[in-house]
Amino acid sequence: MKRNLEKKHFVGIDISKETIDLALLKHEETGVFHDLQLPNTIQGFKSIAPWLRKLKVKTEECMFCMEHTGTYGLLLFTWLTTHGIDFCVEPGFQIKKSLGMVRGKNDIIDARRIADYAQCHQKKLKLYQVPSTLIIKIKQLLTYRDQMVRIKTMLQNSIKAHNQIEVLTGDHSITCQLEEMILEKQRVIQEAETQITSLIQSDTELSKSFRLAISVKGIGTIIAAMMIVTTNNFISFENGRKYACYAGIAPFEHTSGSSCRGRARVSFLANKKIKTLLSNGAQSAIRWDPELRAYYQRKIREGKEHKLIINAVSCKLVNRIFAVVKRQQPYVITYQQNFLQKT
Numbered sequence: 001m002k003r004n005l006e007k008k009h010f011v012g013i014d015i016s017k018e019t020i021d022l023a024l025l026k027h028e029e030t031g032v033f034h035d036l037q038l039p040n041t042i043q044g045f046k047s048i049a050p051w052l053r054k055l056k057v058k059t060e061e062c063m064f065c066m067e068h069t070g071t072y073g074l075l076l077f078t079w080l081t082t083h084g085i086d087f088c089v090e091p092g093f094q095i096k097k098s099l100g101m102v103r104g105k106n107d108i109i110d111a112r113r114i115a116d117y118a119q120c121h122q123k124k125l126k127l128y129q130v131p132s133t134l135i136i137k138i139k140q141l142l143t144y145r146d147q148m149v150r151i152k153t154m155l156q157n158s159i160k161a162h163n164q165i166e167v168l169t170g171d172h173s174i175t176c177q178l179e180e181m182i183l184e185k186q187r188v189i190q191e192a193e194t195q196i197t198s199l200i201q202s203d204t205e206l207s208k209s210f211r212l213a214i215s216v217k218g219i220g221t222i223i224a225a226m227m228i229v230t231t232n233n234f235i236s237f238e239n240g241r242k243y244a245c246y247a248g249i250a251p252f253e254h255t256s257g258s259s260c261r262g263r264a265r266v267s268f269l270a271n272k273k274i275k276t277l278l279s280n281g282a283q284s285a286i287r288w289d290p291e292l293r294a295y296y297q298r299k300i301r302e303g304k305e306h307k308l309i310i311n312a313v314s315c316k317l318v319n320r321i322f323a324v325v326k327r328q329q330p331y332v333i334t335y336q337q338n339f340l341q342k343t
Contacts, residue, residue: 009025010063010118010119010122011024011063011065011115012065012110012115012117012118013065014067014110015066015072016069016107017040017072018040019037019044021035021107021110022036022038022111023036023112023115025112025116025118027119035111035112037107041075060085062086063086063125065087065115066087067092073089074130077128089128098117098120134202134203138200138206142196142222142225145222148192155182158178159178193222196221206228209233209234210225212325212328212329212331213325215324215330216331217288217289217331218281218288226277227243230243240315240320240323241319244314244315247271249278249315250315279311281317282311283310285313286313289333291333292316295312295313295316299312
């Protein structure tokens with residue numbers, strides 16, 4: 001039996017920047033919660049074990065559950081892992097949706113709702129594995145690079161408007177400054193990409209996954225790095241289909257009986273950033289991969305929408321990446337010639 005299925009008690013944790021709120025739900029006390037608020041610091045976390053002992057509860061009998069809150073939760077995740085405490089991290093929307101219609105909201109109530117969610121869904125909970133420090137560094141660099149790209153795009157859009165005005169004024173000082181800022185941002189972006197590649201290559205396992213991922217046509221440095229980060233080096237997702245659902249590129253059927261016959265569509269619950277990156281990768285793959293180009297052209301002739309085909313190609317890329325990582329062999333198109341002859 002899995003360790004997380006043997007738990008008697010459930011601790012819901014609501015994490016904020018300054019504090020964490022805990023709510024203990026004991027198996028013998030239905031609907032009764034024991035609450036505690038602590039600073040979101042190492043010193044604050046040290047009060048958890050004494051609090052549980054006071055309530056006559058053993059730490060190893062508890063499943064700690066919380067929402068994914070980004071950087072605010074990293075310190076707690078690391079502390080729990082260091083002390084061998086089992087915990088799970090669930091998507092906030094999933095917890096909220098499972099509770100149905102609720103009224104009122106504050107940190108204590110949220111912690112209680114998370115504890116209740118953990119108890120009700122204990123058989124579906126999976127223990128969370130904290131990413132390595134190296135993966136966290138890569139994630140931070142990817143976030144920083146994305147911020148610089150957005151600033152660069154904003155400056156490029158701004159320079160167009162100033163160009164029109166300067167035709168009338170004859171003063172080009174602003175556009176000159178903007179061009180210098182754009183060049184500087186481009187330099188920073190390239191430096192960030194170099195650091196990302198360097199960090200990946202410094203680790204044997206990450207470097208191997210990276211080389212396998214970029215062996216797939218359409219997958220470049222940033223997409224490969226992002227997939228390594230979001231999958232915790234391909235251990236957080238069992239297969240490409242589940243990751244495609246996470247990325248929002250996998251279609252789901254929408255039918256019910258004979259009256260509801262909606263077409264299959266992707267979920268709006270997705271990692272929008274990786275979805276955008278994979279769409280860009282799909283566009284590139286269509287240009288450079290003969291098999292996917294033939295697939296795209298065939299679907300266009302069948303009357304399929306461009307966006308739907310791009311999603312389908314993105315799914316193919318994800319499945320190829322998971323396949324090469326699982327096989328530990330670079331991607332090679334072995335039946336490309338036969339495929340092209342048939343089309």
